[in-house]
Amino acid sequence: MDPDNLVEMANRIGEFFAAQPDRAEAIEAVATHLCKFWAPRMRRQLLVQLERGEAEGLSELVREALSRHRARLEPGRAAWQRGPRAPAAGTA
Numbered sequence: 001m002d003p004d005n006l007v008e009m010a011n012r013i014g015e016f017f018a019a020q021p022d023r024a025e026a027i028e029a030v031a032t033h034l035c036k037f038w039a040p041r042m043r044r045q046l047l048v049q050l051e052r053g054e055a056e057g058l059s060e061l062v063r064e065a066l067s068r069h070r071a072r073l074e075p076g077r078a079a080w081q082r083g084p085r086a087p088a089a090g091t092a
Helices: 003-017 023-037 041-050 058-066
Strands: none
Touching: 003 023, 003 041, 003 058, 023 041, 023 058, 041 058
16 A cells, blocks of 8 residues: 555544544544554554654654554454454443
8 A cells, every 4th residue: 555645544534533632532542443444454554654764744643643552553463452442332
């Protein structure tokens, strides 16, 4: 996938969650969204870009979400290692 496109898509997610009043919740929400809705190879590619300093243009919120939740975002980790998930609709 095009690296610039990944950064752009991640930034859009960050922009959406940046509206939350609590920054910690916004960071958590970005990480959760990436875990739930991005393919493992997309997450892996974005993490590698960030690690290599090639994620130019990535928003500070998304950078922080990737850094704080890297272990959870890395593909190949068991679901129980990724942290809590929201309960399914109607089960809470």
